[in-house]
Amino acid sequence: DQQVKQNSPSLSVQEGRISILNCDYTNSMFDYFLWYKKYPAEGPTFLISISSIKDKNEDGRFTVFLNKSAKHLSLHIVPSQPGDSAVYFCAASNSGAGSYQLTFGKGTKLSVIP
Amino acid sequence: DTEVTQTPKHLVMGMTNKKSLKCEQHMGHRAMYWYKQKAKKPPELMFVYSYEKLSINESVPSRFSPECPNSSLLNLHLHALQPEDSALYLCASSQEAGRTEAFFGQGTRLTVV
Numbered sequence: 001d002q003q004v005k006q007n008s009p010s011l012s013v014q015e016g017r018i019s020i021l022n023c024d025y026t027n028s029m030f031d032y033f034l035w036y037k038k039y040p041a042e043g044p045t046f047l048i049s050i051s052s053i054k055d056k057n058e059d060g061r062f063t064v065f066l067n068k069s070a071k072h073l074s075l076h077i078v079p080s081q082p083g084d085s086a087v088y089f090c091a092a093s094n095s096g097a098g099s100y101q102l103t104f105g106k107g108t109k110l111s112v113i114p
Numbered sequence: 115d116t117e118v119t120q121t122p123k124h125l126v127m128g129m130t131n132k133k134s135l136k137c138e139q140h141m142g143h144r145a146m147y148w149y150k151q152k153a154k155k156p157p158e159l160m161f162v163y164s165y166e167k168l169s170i171n172e173s174v175p176s177r178f179s180p181e182c183p184n185s186s187l188l189n190l191h192l193h194a195l196q197p198e199d200s201a202l203y204l205c206a207s208s209q210e211a212g213r214t215e216a217f218f219g220q221g222t223r224l225t226v227v
Contacts, residue, residue: 034215043118043204043218044157089156101170102147102216104156 003027004092006105014113019077021108023090026071030092034102035064035075038087047088048075080112120205120219128227129195135222137188137205146188147216148180149204157204163188164210195226 005024013019021035031052036044050057050064050073057064063076077084090105118139127133137146145164149157162170163182171180177199179191188205202223208216 036218041202041221041223043120043206043221046215046217049215101159101162101172102157106156 002106003030004090004103004105006088006090006108008108009106010109010111012111012113013080015082016079019075019080019084019110019112021075021077021088021090021110023073023075023105024071025073025092027092027094027103028071029094030103032093032095033064033066033073034091034093035062036089036091036104037084038089038107044089077110080110082112082114085110085112118205118207118217118219120203120222122222123220124223124225126225126227127192127195129197131195132191132193134192135190135203135205135224137190137207137219138186139207139217140186141207141209141217142185143207143209143217144185145208145210145216146182147206147208148178148188148190149206149218151202151204151221161190192224195224197226200225 003026034049035047037047038044048059048062048064050066055066066073087107087109089107091102093102121136148160151157159172160174161180166182177194181189202221204221205219206216
């Protein structure tokens, strides 16, 4: 059973426009969410995170929105740049005692077209 | 220094070999992780060390043996692997287990022949 779902395997966006990557989760115990960016043959690079006590976190061109009632989060990249082309993984964790695991979605491959 | 350094970057080993993957971080993080990633799949957690003690073993076969010699180092000892164990092995660390951002190394691309 997949607890973190990224239903779009791929997304193409024109340079300068907004990229919106979506993520849904099923485990209501998750209270911390992260986005990672991954280039081929490299480890994931941390991008931005959000705690369940917030509904928005912004860092430069990246903004993550969390809708707890819908168990949905999204990553907005604006403006999109060709260097943003990569696979983006959504991840979630339960920070309760004894819970260490980051559960990853399957990823969305973003292509930013110049 | 926000780096997690993994060596080697690439490794080819036979099914009877014994090899080790190494991971190092100097960020003062107290949690370190091993993940395995197959092509076009998300990383899958293998082991978690918290304060140098093994906290989680996600039902990993005994041919994978982790070791945490100190708070900065994490090893993964490999013995009698199978071709299906070929994958990208990722090390990560975080300030505390679970709640804080995990920083990943570049990974070791392992091929078992």
